[in-house]
Amino acid sequence: MTELPKIHTHTVTLSAALCNAQMEISPAMLIQHIIETATEHADRLGVGFKRLSQGGNLWVLSRLAIEMTRYPRVLETFAIHTWIESFNRHFSQRNFEITVDGTPIGYARTIWVAIDMQTRRPADIGSLADIAPTVIEKECPILPPSKLRSLPEPTIVKDYTFQVSDIDFNRHVNSARYVELFLNQFDLQTFDENYLSRFDIVFQHEAHFGNQARVSSTPSGGGSLTSSINVDGRDVCLSRSTLTARSTKQ
């Protein structure tokens, strides 16, 4: 048996067609690639979609935090390296380092839980313990994903109804789409002048096709904005976005 890869690397060359208005990868697309990197590694470790679905379970992302000093730019090649920091019967903690030419430009931390496909309740993933030897100690110099709660007196409120294009293979709203909805609380000029230096997101409940959502945002100090997506009176997803001014010379 070949040794299980403790670190998995996913490489992307950023063609112009993949760039946002700032000629960079958008935070939502970067997070989509982070999720994809995680699923690829899980597949290679034999604990991916295929194995979980055989047991009637699904991986879902519970929390994510990302910190970037800058974003990959047009025509750059960047790499996302992922490894498992810890693993128990309830959740798996997986970290990421984002590099360009071997130099780190950011890090992410994620927490994954498995849910039962039918009941949509947390599943016991103790049976996946054969990946325990792949857990490694590798530095991830950012704070864990924050606990978040929605704040009163929002200054930005937008309504949105979930559409076909928002729904993923789990038949609920795609994680990256929540990121887009949160960042759509800002305008284009804000991202011309600033970049998202830290982003925390907590997935609390599933949202589905046709659900009507309200996205509310409240300034929460230190240049950050705390936002919630509320469906039928409960917060399904929360985030905190921290922006930093782009230096005049990046």
Add this chain to the structure above:
Amino acid sequence: MTELPKIHTHTVTLSAALCNAQMEISPAMLIQHIIETATEHADRLGVGFKRLSQGGNLWVLSRLAIEMTRYPRVLETFAIHTWIESFNRHFSQRNFEITVDGTPIGYARTIWVAIDMQTRRPADIGSLADIAPTVIEKECPILPPSKLRSLPEPTIVKDYTFQVSDIDFNRHVNSARYVELFLNQFDLQTFDENYLSRFDIVFQHEAHFGNQARVSSTPSGGGSLTSSINVDGRDVCLSRSTLTARSTKQ
């Protein structure tokens, strides 16, 4: 000098994280990969974003038609092969074959024009004639992109305001996002029971951040729906979606 590659191939393995509710690649994401394949090939031929931007020009997609017999499914690897069918000073015609394990499952045809970054008017791309030797004859057994016009008496009308996440490196609305808005005229069950067997799209004008759009759709015979995205009283983009029932055993 190494010979210019007449056919460029872009390969994707479809992890679960990249799938839609039907456990396939979504048509919009497939079209995004088609656009990316085109930009990669243009980059390799030395007529990509870099060279055009030096002359103050940009490639923009003018029309696309795609026909699929089925869509790549979860954990499948598919390839998009592209080649230039024709090229003149006004536009470039580029075709695509989509294969799984070497077997074609679909084709696409695209027409690209270059526009001046400042005036946003068509540019003369005669100076790129050094790619003429890369034009090849290879079968693309689907009809060219249709000419489309909006139809009266729409049966589905939705309003949408363009957000940060809809804007691409050209600072206008991303082509794939129009595809999503058009397919969002359908509901989830429609795609559970049918697949998009042919899709034609015509990009007529640019739309920008903050523009308020109205998406209107009218049944146009043969199981197809003709749709328009209208901003400030003019159609910026038109499409025709043709759905085919999924066989009971795919």
